[in-house]
Amino acid sequence: MGYAIEVEDLVIQYTRSGQETFRAVDGLSFRVQEGEIVGFLGVNGAGKTSTIKALMGFQPPHSGQIRLFGAPVDLATSREQVGFLPETALYSPYLTPAETLHLHGALHGIEPATRERRVMELLAQVGLAEKARTLNRALSKGMLQRVGIAQALLSRPRLLILDEVSSGLDPIGRRDLRRLLKEEQHRGCTIFFSSHQLSEVETICDRILILHQGRLIAERAMLEIMGRVPSLEDYFVTLVETGQDLLDQREEVRL
Amino acid sequence: MNRTWQIAHAMTVASLLETVRRRELYVLLILVVVMTVAARAFTVFGVTGLEMFVKDMAFTGVGMFSTIIGVLIAARQLPEEIQRRTIYPMLARPITRWQFLVAKFLAAWSSAYLCFLVLNLAALLLLLALRIPVRLIFVQHLVLKAFAFSWLSGFTICLTIYMSPGAAATVAMLLSFGSGVFARAFTMTYVGHPLLNIPVNIVYALLPHYSLFDLTAKVVYDWDPIHPAVMLFLMLYGVGIGLFWLYVGWRRFQTQPI
């Protein structure tokens, strides 16, 4: 199996007028294998969103290389097999969920007949079938997030990149989302997502990447973590706050 | 090319739906009707023979309001998508930024032109109901304005890439409403010199010429249709200048972090 995502020595920096250059991402390298579900973790300002923006080609990197399924991200074709959900997107208040999905389907190049079928199917899947013809402005934040999830899944992508995917969802919505992501994985989809909901990451992910101050400070399989530390939250908080990797310590003790 | 048209079509349909569902078109429609009827209402006070004045009010209102709405529609195409964060899932599709920009341009252009046509239709029906005739040049006016909106949409979208939406809308409105005034000031103050004429002409050509597309005055005063060669020139100029501004915008947009 090949890699869905390859990131090598990625540097993203911002220069604000009259201020020094700030490195949001500093020499980040990682790979995501096809079929994996990878959680991308970090505190606010760690550089997660900058990295995801670079993955999608929204943010040109200062240096480094990014490839999706082997294709450089600056090529539009690299996104043919990608579904993306940004953090809290507010879809046009003057369109309905069905129209929003039709727009995105058309932008993706999905044929009208296939699109029609897929839109209704997805709206049913995310629990918005009854709201298909309601204007987005009448929908709650959680419902809009469901519209976003549906648009990300629209093209049956081989790679899903999700930024703060569970934001705004209620407990039932989160449960449905977990089920949906697992279904996509069974279909063979690779999922790369950032989240602050560590319990969710625990239950879904195969692997986690932890980013801190623009650098990758841990890359672990969930199986390594589970059962060896009390919870992912303990592992994450200790690592970020003190710089101590609890798993390394256990290994040291064992040695 | 087919793919670009497909993207443009989708974006245009969405933009048209938005335009129809927003209230602003209806507000302008009401204003045009009120202006026209108010102008006609002077007959109640015994002032007759107001046909020209009524026609003037109706088409001046339509021209003014459609320019305003055209600027507003174009000025919100990119900034609103960025503000709502919906530009991310759109650009996450396998489309280039040029395709996205062209689609936004066509969406803005068609929405603005739809508003223009609706307002004109309302004015025309009202005038016909008031038994005020409109001559054939009106058709040329409708056609030519389509190309004026190409200029307006391309220019305004370009400005939104370089400046804030408010500033872009202000500059676009100033130049669209003031282009005729600038041209007049230019011709009035420049005395003319054989050596300077060519460079001055080049400078003049670079200035915006939105007012040249406007046949409102000729429609109001019942002039004959204009020469087809002039129509053809303005059509080519409208498309060319619209795409030029779009290209200027794209030069920055293609590498701009979002």
Place this chain on the structure above:
Amino acid sequence: MYNRTVLHVTMIAALLFLCGFSARQALPTALQQPEKIDTQEVYENKPAASLVGEFRTTLASYLFGKAHEYLHGGVIFRAATDAELERGVRTASHGDGMQEHHGAVPQTSVVPEPERDFRFPWGWIERNTQPYMDIRSHGHRDLAEALPLFRMMTWSDPHFVEAYSMGAYLIFCAHNGKRKDEAMDFLQEGIRNNPNSYVLHGDAAQFYSQYYRDYERSIQHGVRAIEILQGLPQDAYDPTQAEQILNRLVLAYRLKKDRENEIAWARRGLQMFPLSPVCRNTFRRYGIPLPRLAPAPGSPAGAL
């Protein structure tokens, strides 16, 4: 839904109240005669009056400009610059006897004529898309089309003397003199609203003399116009217009065969305008030597 309706009704009511209040504040200046009220004081003390008054005069001026456009089928004129006049720019002249409406300053069209237009191809485009004509010996559209605007502009600003003057002239011209009573009514309305306007009295004098052959009334208005002129500083009136009023007054006395007053007014006229052909002719007609006149002190009109 109910709350929104209540809100809308309240807003409309508030707006109407504001409009009504503003109109009421503005009324004194509009309805009372200028000599009975200190207009300036009203404007200074009542912001609403100032605001509404400003709107009214602006509207009237806009309509006046529009009327000019209507007469020329949308062709817009402007005063020609000195540099343009030196270069021999085309200036407006008339082919249909409508001499009065371009004023004393030579005017040219805002869209330049081909021979002095450096813009290629923009000049050609503009001459095609905007109303344009050769303004030399130009004609006019049906004058009747512009008349309603004069009615509207004098309603908007009853002190708009130029609108009354031009409007009356156009009413007369538009119907080939058949509606001279209508023109005179319009002029009289202007005089009622602006009793201290020498221009309107001068126009009335001309109308009575020229179109009604009513020299008695023409003289009344002519004398009143001269009285008003006497009280004005030199820069407050147009000397050419003042000379025309005086000449008409002298002619009215001549046509009325009142030799004594004709000579008296011609004598007074020469003090102000020593070269006036009409006044000089009076002395020549009756074989009276031209009087030796001392220069008029201060305002020439004051010398009368």
